[in-house]
Amino acid sequence: MTFFLEVLVGGLLSGAMYSLVALGFVLIFKASGVFNFAQGAMVLFSALTLVSLLEKGWNLWMCLGITLAGMVFLAYLIERIVLRPLVNQPPLALFLATIGLAFAIEGIAQAMWGTQVHGLNVGIPDVPLNVKGLLISEFDIFTGIIAAVLVAALALFFSKTRVGRALRAVADDHEAALTVGIPLRHIWVIVWAVAGIVALVAGIVWGSRVGVQFSLVLIAYKALPALILGGLDSVPGAIAGGLLIGASEKLAEVYVGPFVGGAIESWFPYMLALGFLLIRPEGLFGEVHIERV
Amino acid sequence: MIYREAGQFKATYSADQALFPIRQDQVGVAILLVIAYIVVPFVGNDYWLGSIFIPFLVLSLAALGLNILTGYAGQLSLGTAGFMAVGAFAAYNFAIRVPAIPLLLNFALSGLCAACVGILFGVPSLRIKGFYLAVATLASQFFIEWLFTRVGWFTNYSTSGVISAPPLSIFGHSLSSVWSRYVLTLAIVTVMALGAKNMVRSSVGRAWMAVRDMDVAAEVIGIRMLRTKLLAFGVSSFYCGVAGALWAFLYLGTVEPQAFDLARSFQILFMIIIGGVGSILGSFLGAAFIVLLPIFINIGSGMFGHAFRADTITQIELILFGGLIIFFLIVEPHGLARLWRIGKEKLRLWPFPY
Amino acid sequence: MVKTRVIGEVILKLENVSLSFGGVQALSDVSLQVRERQILAIIGPNGAGKSSMLNVINGVYHPQQGKITFKGRTRTSMRPHDAAAMGIARTFQNIALFKGMTVLDNILAGRNLMMRTSFLEQALYLGRTKREELAHREKVEEIIDFLHIQAVRKTPVGRLPYGLQKRVELARAFAAEPELLLLDEPMAGMNLEEKEDMCRFILDVNEQFGTTIVLIEHDMSVVMDISDHVVVLDFGRKIGDGTPDEVRRDPRVIDAYLGPTQAAPYHEKELFHGM
Numbered sequence: 001m002t003f004f005l006e007v008l009v010g011g012l013l014s015g016a017m018y019s020l021v022a023l024g025f026v027l028i029f030k031a032s033g034v035f036n037f038a039q040g041a042m043v044l045f046s047a048l049t050l051v052s053l054l055e056k057g058w059n060l061w062m063c064l065g066i067t068l069a070g071m072v073f074l075a076y077l078i079e080r081i082v083l084r085p086l087v088n089q090p091p092l093a094l095f096l097a098t099i100g101l102a103f104a105i106e107g108i109a110q111a112m113w114g115t116q117v118h119g120l121n122v123g124i125p126d127v128p129l130n131v132k133g134l135l136i137s138e139f140d141i142f143t144g145i146i147a148a149v150l151v152a153a154l155a156l157f158f159s160k161t162r163v164g165r166a167l168r169a170v171a172d173d174h175e176a177a178l179t180v181g182i183p184l185r186h187i188w189v190i191v192w193a194v195a196g197i198v199a200l201v202a203g204i205v206w207g208s209r210v211g212v213q214f215s216l217v218l219i220a221y222k223a224l225p226a227l228i229l230g231g232l233d234s235v236p237g238a239i240a241g242g243l244l245i246g247a248s249e250k251l252a253e254v255y256v257g258p259f260v261g262g263a264i265e266s267w268f269p270y271m272l273a274l275g276f277l278l279i280r281p282e283g284l285f286g287e288v289h290i291e292r293v
Numbered sequence: 294m295i296y297r298e299a300g301q302f303k304a305t306y307s308a309d310q311a312l313f314p315i316r317q318d319q320v321g322v323a324i325l326l327v328i329a330y331i332v333v334p335f336v337g338n339d340y341w342l343g344s345i346f347i348p349f350l351v352l353s354l355a356a357l358g359l360n361i362l363t364g365y366a367g368q369l370s371l372g373t374a375g376f377m378a379v380g381a382f383a384a385y386n387f388a389i390r391v392p393a394i395p396l397l398l399n400f401a402l403s404g405l406c407a408a409c410v411g412i413l414f415g416v417p418s419l420r421i422k423g424f425y426l427a428v429a430t431l432a433s434q435f436f437i438e439w440l441f442t443r444v445g446w447f448t449n450y451s452t453s454g455v456i457s458a459p460p461l462s463i464f465g466h467s468l469s470s471v472w473s474r475y476v477l478t479l480a481i482v483t484v485m486a487l488g489a490k491n492m493v494r495s496s497v498g499r500a501w502m503a504v505r506d507m508d509v510a511a512e513v514i515g516i517r518m519l520r521t522k523l524l525a526f527g528v529s530s531f532y533c534g535v536a537g538a539l540w541a542f543l544y545l546g547t548v549e550p551q552a553f554d555l556a557r558s559f560q561i562l563f564m565i566i567i568g569g570v571g572s573i574l575g576s577f578l579g580a581a582f583i584v585l586l587p588i589f590i591n592i593g594s595g596m597f598g599h600a601f602r603a604d605t606i607t608q609i610e611l612i613l614f615g616g617l618i619i620f621f622l623i624v625e626p627h628g629l630a631r632l633w634r635i636g637k638e639k640l641r642l643w644p645f646p647y
Numbered sequence: 648m649v650k651t652r653v654i655g656e657v658i659l660k661l662e663n664v665s666l667s668f669g670g671v672q673a674l675s676d677v678s679l680q681v682r683e684r685q686i687l688a689i690i691g692p693n694g695a696g697k698s699s700m701l702n703v704i705n706g707v708y709h710p711q712q713g714k715i716t717f718k719g720r721t722r723t724s725m726r727p728h729d730a731a732a733m734g735i736a737r738t739f740q741n742i743a744l745f746k747g748m749t750v751l752d753n754i755l756a757g758r759n760l761m762m763r764t765s766f767l768e769q770a771l772y773l774g775r776t777k778r779e780e781l782a783h784r785e786k787v788e789e790i791i792d793f794l795h796i797q798a799v800r801k802t803p804v805g806r807l808p809y810g811l812q813k814r815v816e817l818a819r820a821f822a823a824e825p826e827l828l829l830l831d832e833p834m835a836g837m838n839l840e841e842k843e844d845m846c847r848f849i850l851d852v853n854e855q856f857g858t859t860i861v862l863i864e865h866d867m868s869v870v871m872d873i874s875d876h877v878v879v880l881d882f883g884r885k886i887g888d889g890t891p892d893e894v895r896r897d898p899r900v901i902d903a904y905l906g907p908t909q910a911a912p913y914h915e916k917e918l919f920h921g922m
Contacts, residue, residue, distance in 0.1 A: 035424040082619055089626070093626060096618065097622045099562070100563075100616070100618025100619040103618070104615030104619070106611055107608045107612035107613075111605065111608040221555075228424075228429075261443035263442075266438070267435040267436040270436070273429075273432070274417060274429050274432045277421050278421075281420050306781050310784065491776075494772075495766075495772065495780060496779075496780075497766040499748070502752070503748070503756050503759075506745035510743035510745070513705060513727045513737060514756060514757050514759065514823060515728045515731030515732055516756075524766060528766065571747065
């Protein structure tokens with residue numbers, strides 16, 4: 001029983017890390033209707049930039065500042081080069097463009113900073129804690145807290161600020177938002193920048209955990225099932241989806257994996273999400289769209 | 294002046310519906326076939342035939358398969374390589390478990406296996422669309438990759454997870470020479486491309502395109518969603534499966550599951566985006582482009598005295614492919630095939646473009 | 648105008664149909680009958696449930712209550728492809744053509760139900776498939792001639808102007824050789840000349856092929872001109888049902904259009920101007 005709980009809690013907490021990545025997807029989808037396949041590449045780019053700057057021996061806060069500025073600049077470039085020319089194209093074309101974007105960002109990040117694995121230490125403690133007989137990684141708890149803070153901040157941002165309201169208007173209807181005077185281009189730069197910041201947070205957390213390397217991109221593939229499980233346009237959905245995926249994949253790996261050859265983590269979340277989609281195509285918290293003809 | 298259809302009157306609908314209604318196109322296709330079947334095998338050396346033409350043809354076939362599903366039926370798939378893997382591993386298992394099986398029958402059966410798996414993973418398309426479906430096809434990609442890596446039966450418990458094709462022969466002729474494998478690949482690809490072209494210009498192709506362009510209207514004119522979508526998944530996966538079998542047997546000879554990873558799926562997706570979504574010709578143009586680009590990068594790097602390291606070249610490829618995808622989506626969403634058509638239109642008017 | 652056609656038996660009957668989306672009641676307890684070879688117009692203000700009505704008839708929407716009887720078969724709801732197989736074709740308010748396909752392919756797609764060869768035969772394109780394609784091509788060319796769209800037959804429909812697209816959509820629906828043709832605002836957004844053309848086509852289809860037609864239209868002069876029977880909907884309820892003359896004089900209909908406080912005789916003239 002203790003073992004089961006340990007696996008469950010470990011899974012939930014690593015699920016929080018998936019949520020962090022899924023969150024970036026949801027932000028962009030909500031505000032621009034774009035399914036941003038490049039979110040994983042943005043995680044890699046931000047983490048690689050930060051760690052390379054740190055290795056120059058600079059101050060942590062200065063490095064963070066430069067990386068943040070870099071992510072904002074990246075958002076500006078994406079809006080200018082990719083989104084603006086594709087503004088009235090079907091969503092699927094934009095999706096394909098973000099796949100191209102993912103490749104380009106991965107290439108650029110590695111061309112700039114190299115391909116070797118970097119260790120990242122920003123001072124997050126990583127010792128197992130004993131909580132009422134359960135061994136829980138302090139690092140995982142830290143991740144969970146970060147995810148919670150980030151979500152709270154984003155929720156405030158969306159509901160309380162003028163930019164946040166504009167974002168929601170844009171998400172509803174691009175053209176209608178334009179007609180009431182919302183500057184679409186600025187909004188897109190802002191939301192991609194915010195997604196970039198979320199990517200940076202995810203990059204720091206994941207980078208500290210597994211090292212900053214190319215495989216960070218693959219984490220995005222874990223966030224995808226979390227995302228469709230939770231619903232593409234729901235912030236709580238991203239969190240719940242991530243937790244569910246994290247917990248269930250660990251449990252499946254431990255209890256089912258050994259019987260079928262192991263390493264089922266690679267596809268189990270997808271099958272879970274797929275099965276769920278068949279029952280509820282809009283995800284756990286997604287909006288139901290009535291199709292009109 | 295050369296490319297002009299004036300004076301070629303079509304007196305029957307039959308003539309108008311011919312595969313290549315314009316005489317210049319007929320001549321062009323004939324010349325192309327002569328070059329492909331006769332000139333290339335005699336002129337090309339083993340490197341060109343074995344390392345460029347065969348993979349180009351096989352990847353064209355896979356791109357054709359994806360184009361049927363994505364370009365014609367409008368169902369985006371990120372799992373192409375998975376279906377290729379099914380074809381490759383099915384061909385291997387047929388070959389080692391039924392050694393007497395004729396090669397062509399083996400390829401056809403392998404394609405059918407892939408078609409069945411494709412139909413199975415196509416079922417969700419009835420309920421989910423767009424991004425959701427794209428993510429769902431990733432499920433098939435990851436699951437199939439895992440299956441062939443982890444379940445030993447499929448690789449006949451080979452310790453390395455690698456499968457090797459047995460010595461091949463067709464109608465008693467050994468396929469040990471590169472050019473014989475090239476000609477067989479070419480023949481299979483020609484026949485299947487012709488089949489695809491015929492399907493997309495008949496009622497099944499119209500049903501696919503109708504579903505792609507507006508599914509509600511398609512249902513209202515009596516097109517059955519279930520049958521049409523699953524048929525697209527089945528036919529598409531058949532093409533990908535045969536491509537996978539050819540990849541393993543006629544191109545590489547030995548292959549591991551990682552040859553059919555997600556990167557391969559993306560590679561084939563890029564082929565149809567660059568070549569032309571919803572175009573048979575585009576599948577070939579896109580495959581040629583993607584196969585040749587790294588070679589040109591290498592040559593370019595050679596001109597700088599091989600100043601770039603291997604990983605730098607990989608990164609340049611990533612950036613170029615990514616950039617090209619974005620470029621084509623913005624500038625010419627119908628890809629090279631559309632540029633080709635525009636070129637032909639211009640040629641019709643040349644040299645008096647008014 | 649003088650009608651030489653003979654109106655036949657009831658071909659379509661809707662009984663007590665109710666349809667709602669979540670909390671919104673689109674149709675409540677609507678019944679109506681359509682007779683063979685009839686041209687029946689459904690009119691009513693925006694949001695009255697007219698399009699929902701057509702969507703119920705050919706199975707795009709499934710009503711919560713009521714019965715639909717078409718050609719003697721009664722059911723609680725239709726499936727779109729079953730409706731098509733039974734001989735119901737339609738056009739949409741917002742054109743629902745296959746934008747990436749040529750005019751020819753769009754109209755041929757309308758005949759897909761009549762094509763019998765399997766995809767394997769089609770991949771080979773021999774004998775049967777070739778004969779089938781040619782036979783249908785000839786039929787489609789007749790329709791193309793009938794609707795005067797010869798010049799654009801190989802143009803992708805996405806590039807055509809609005810009026811022509813409407814015509815192609817009619818051609819596609821008509822290509823299925825339906826017994827019942829549902830037209831959702833076939834003349835919306837057209838100029839006078841285009842409207843006259845469209846009226847001509849509708850009447851020709853009805854007269855030459857005996858096709859039963861149910862249409863939604865806002866232009867009252869058109870409705871009064873070409874229809875045999877008019878059904879009036881308002882807020883999802885049927886408030887009028889009769890010949891154009893009867894409906895025009897029905898005080899409930901006038902109320903619905905102009906509000907109950909208005910003086911009827913004067914506004915009646917204005918509402919049904921141009922007749």
